[in-house]
Amino acid sequence: MSNDALAHPDRVRASHWITVLRRQFPELQAELTPSPHRSGLGRQRGGADRHGPSEPLRLRVSDTVRDITDGVVELEEAVHDRLGLPPTDRGTVEVRLARLAGLLERVEADPPLMRHLLEEVSAMARRCSGTLGDAEPVVRLRGRCPLCASVSLRAFPLRRAVLCINPACRCPHPGCGCHADRAHRHSWPEDEWAELAAGGALTLEEITAALDGGSTAVAVSR
Ligand SMILES: [Zn+2]
Ligand SMILES: [Zn+2]
Numbered sequence: 001m002s003n004d005a006l007a008h009p010d011r012v013r014a015s016h017w018i019t020v021l022r023r024q025f026p027e028l029q030a031e032l033t034p035s036p037h038r039s040g041l042g043r044q045r046g047g048a049d050r051h052g053p054s055e056p057l058r059l060r061v062s063d064t065v066r067d068i069t070d071g072v073v074e075l076e077e078a079v080h081d082r083l084g085l086p087p088t089d090r091g092t093v094e095v096r097l098a099r100l101a102g103l104l105e106r107v108e109a110d111p112p113l114m115r116h117l118l119e120e121v122s123a124m125a126r127r128c129s130g131t132l133g134d135a136e137p138v139v140r141l142r143g144r145c146p147l148c149a150s151v152s153l154r155a156f157p158l159r160r161a162v163l164c165i166n167p168a169c170r171c172p173h174p175g176c177g178c179h180a181d182r183a184h185r186h187s188w189p190e191d192e193w194a195e196l197a198a199g200g201a202l203t204l205e206e207i208t209a210a211l212d213g214g215s216t217a218v219a220v221s222r
Contacts, residue, residue, distance in 0.1 A: 146199030
């Protein structure tokens, strides 16, 4: 692009995406704090555990919050490194994005760095809005989790997976992902569904029906 009217388009775009991300990231974080007044999972139907400690945690949301938090820290560090600035101060995602916005003029003098920043920040902003707009279908299963005894089993048809959404639930295997980090929940692969059904006092048919979008379970997704 050699049009003067479009001077510094990358800087304009970068500024735009930083603004979008700064506006949307708090909304994403808010999604992790379920409230009876907020629309979202658990709003419909009179499920007994709607507002209990096992209220559905939106796994994709927590993954996205974690990845964007890490991504913004890494991006700010990379910019500081490349520009020869001192190490970054601590700060929330919003604070770091505001500081990055303040550095755009200097970043602009380094076109490869500007391209990197633009790619990173636009990808994060798109992912943030994509996750906000997503409503991954979730189906609540009858019965209790055989590990934690909560009414917290959910089927995720798109992933063909059954998860326990109780954040405190851990299986006995330390190597399992449910021990690895807070965003991970224990899930049962298909070949363990029969065992899960037996342990959770439900039937294998209920699990497969839920994963196929069947009507024997109560849909809790919006
Ligand atoms: Zn559990
Ligand atoms: Zn596990």
